[in-house]
Amino acid sequence: MKVNFLENCQQGIFGNKQRRFVFLRTKKRTEHCGSPCPICQQSDIGILDGQCAVCRYCSKLNRCVFQFCLACQRKWPQHASTTKSCMLPNCALRAALLSDTRISDPESSVRGCPYCRACPGCHALLTHNGEGCPNIVCPNCNQEFCFRCLRLECYDNEYDDYDDYDQDDPEPELCVIVDNTEILQHLGL
Incomplete structure (x- = not known):
């Protein structure tokens, strides 16, 4: 019969000695993990199997094992x-939007932007090809938006055609690169 140490630790069946064994077992697999704990931001985590990780700090602090998904950074069911693999809804979408990968081409109009964006219209996962203006059109719903600031109308970048800009309108907001936090909140992820 296979014993699940983490479940037994959470239920209080095992004591400190057995819990220490579990943490030492996971300690070997922490060197190459770049994801900190989503709660405490500590990097003292152990990778169990696949996408499941344990935060030693939160587990010790709360006196129960805290597990989370390395990809989507949410509490493991x-x-x-x-x-x-993680069974939480939209794990892959959330993981892509949380990624630190940025567009680095110095010639690109979207240099410094996250590599993946969710369309403001249909939430399809998109990336920019790096050529031309920062505005893109979603192939799924045909929504046009600025890849830099995620606004539907953006006049404040050197690539836009100012012929459509009405001088009587209030001054447009500056186009600054935003992260994916807002869209994650909007999606409830």
Whole structure:
């Protein structure tokens, strides 16, 4: 019979000695993990299997094992197997939007932007090809938006055609690169 140490630790079946064994077991697999704990931001985490990780600091502080998904950075479902992939809804979408990967081409109009964006219209995952103006059109819903600031209308970049700009309108907001935090909140992720 296979014993699940983490479940037994959470239920209080094992004491400190057995819990220490679990943490030492996961300690070997922490060197190459760049994802900190989503709660405490500490990097003292252990990777169990696949996408499941344990934060040693939060586990010690709360006196119960805290598990989370390395990809989507959300709490691992309590009774889900740690040997399977994350079963939380929209894990891959959230992981892509949380990614630190940025467009680095110095010639690109979207240099410094996150590599992936969610369309403000249909939430399809998109990226910019790096050529031309920062505005893109979603192939899924045909929504046009600025890849830099995520606004539907953006006049404050050197690539836009100012012929459509009405001088009587209030001055447009500056086009600054935003991260994906707002769209994650909007999607409830």
